[in-house]
Amino acid sequence: MKANRPRGIAVLDIGATNVKAHLFDADLNELAAESIPAARRDGPPYSSIDAEPIVTFAEATLPRFDRELPVDAIVPCAHGSALALMDASGGLSLPIMCYEAQPPPQVVDGYANIAPAFTEVFAPTNPMALTLGRQLYWQETLFPGAFASTSTMLPLAQYLTYRLCGSAANEVSAMGAQTHLWAPLQRDYSAIARQYGWASRFPTFRSAWEDLGRASNIPLRGHGKVLTGVHDSNANLLPFLGDAPFALLSTGTWVIGFANGIDIRALEPAHDQVSNTTIFGDPVASCRFMGGREFEILAQGAPPHAASSNIVAELLARGVSAWPAFTTSGGPVPNAGGKGHVEGIVRTAAERASLASLYCAQMSALALKKMGVVSRVIVDGPFSINLVYLEILAACLPGQAVLASGLRSGTALGAASLALMKGIEAVPNRARNLQRIAAPLQYVDNSALRRWFERVDRV
Numbered sequence: 001m002k003a004n005r006p007r008g009i010a011v012l013d014i015g016a017t018n019v020k021a022h023l024f025d026a027d028l029n030e031l032a033a034e035s036i037p038a039a040r041r042d043g044p045p046y047s048s049i050d051a052e053p054i055v056t057f058a059e060a061t062l063p064r065f066d067r068e069l070p071v072d073a074i075v076p077c078a079h080g081s082a083l084a085l086m087d088a089s090g091g092l093s094l095p096i097m098c099y100e101a102q103p104p105p106q107v108v109d110g111y112a113n114i115a116p117a118f119t120e121v122f123a124p125t126n127p128m129a130l131t132l133g134r135q136l137y138w139q140e141t142l143f144p145g146a147f148a149s150t151s152t153m154l155p156l157a158q159y160l161t162y163r164l165c166g167s168a169a170n171e172v173s174a175m176g177a178q179t180h181l182w183a184p185l186q187r188d189y190s191a192i193a194r195q196y197g198w199a200s201r202f203p204t205f206r207s208a209w210e211d212l213g214r215a216s217n218i219p220l221r222g223h224g225k226v227l228t229g230v231h232d233s234n235a236n237l238l239p240f241l242g243d244a245p246f247a248l249l250s251t252g253t254w255v256i257g258f259a260n261g262i263d264i265r266a267l268e269p270a271h272d273q274v275s276n277t278t279i280f281g282d283p284v285a286s287c288r289f290m291g292g293r294e295f296e297i298l299a300q301g302a303p304p305h306a307a308s309s310n311i312v313a314e315l316l317a318r319g320v321s322a323w324p325a326f327t328t329s330g331g332p333v334p335n336a337g338g339k340g341h342v343e344g345i346v347r348t349a350a351e352r353a354s355l356a357s358l359y360c361a362q363m364s365a366l367a368l369k370k371m372g373v374v375s376r377v378i379v380d381g382p383f384s385i386n387l388v389y390l391e392i393l394a395a396c397l398p399g400q401a402v403l404a405s406g407l408r409s410g411t412a413l414g415a416a417s418l419a420l421m422k423g424i425e426a427v428p429n430r431a432r433n434l435q436r437i438a439a440p441l442q443y444v445d446n447s448a449l450r451r452w453f454e455r456v457d458r459v
Helices: 051-068 105-114 132-142 144-148 156-165 191-195 232-240 291-299 309-318 349-371 387-396 410-420 447-456
Strands: 008-014 018-025 030-037 071-078 083-086 092-094 152-155 211-214 225-227 246-251 255-259 273-277 283-289 321-323 341-343 376-380 402-404
Touching (some): 008 051, 008 156, 030 410, 071 410, 132 144, 152 156, 283 349, 376 387
Parallel strands (some): 071 225, 246 376
Antiparallel strands (some): 018 030, 083 152, 321 341
């Protein structure tokens, strides 16, 4: 590597829906990408993530990337709602719980009695198994023998790092991803994590960009150094951290809104507002809803590019609208989980894609408004290439600049930039070519759009 610049940077991104691998050069140009569906097991003992196909995919993909450009750095990233519990031999003491697992009533009730206060962890107890504290309580309560054999706990990205190079490390953006295990203002483990002895089973914190060792048993021409890794939405946030006040919508299976300049002590849990934690340990106000999944439910297989602004205008004129929420995963409308419904008749695939784009834009704007965001809004990930979504979002946020990155793989780009960091210096700056989005005239002061927000506020 010349001047410590990696030749090839491989990013391994474990999402809820897909597992993706990306190859970048030292200028952060993407050269190749591959993906496989995320594998799950229904149980017993609960719905879980099958990690072996992920490891096999990494071991097969990295040499292919290396033949194109020597892979000098490997950066794992993953969603923040999965933990690997390992025994003394390094094997799994229990399966890695899938966050869509449904906890039994005794777990729901029992954890409700011990859950930390929002004012400590700045995250409510999420539905399903999204909250890591509730996952651990579930595993310790119902599987005490296997849990007692657990000597090390690792967030999902760091577990992949361990499988690749054998080094175990914890990472702050993963711990601070609404887990109930982290107290953002104290920058330390939460009281419940200490009280139940969970904190002591996590290894030492290492910076997301630290080199933990060479990938073993993978033939590579490059140096193959494996970095600690990062929480996926924080990877999206990374290239923008030094900017003036802004909100970032990191889109994918989830739409996560980050807003700098908002005091996390003002967050409202009823609207699914939470704190995330940057790779530097700083709390950042956030909001969220399962936008990508809700788009899929509404679109019913229709691709996003089938959406049309003209069709959206026709739907609005016909009084067709979608109302939250189509998952039970939380969001800006309290107590709406599973109550999603469509009013009016949707006839074609193009109308389904258009309605899905309309609804997701409305929900994104609502989440930002509820959090008090008044700064410019940057959209990254798959929704940043959905022009209909972007134009409606701009119409729903009058007076605010809406900017699109146009990067479907913004998570991977942000993660790749970790390989270029030097110490605690800022992430290397990269021209972002953000596109400002203008709201079409048919959306400006559209009464149907306005009525949607008025009505949803009364829910």
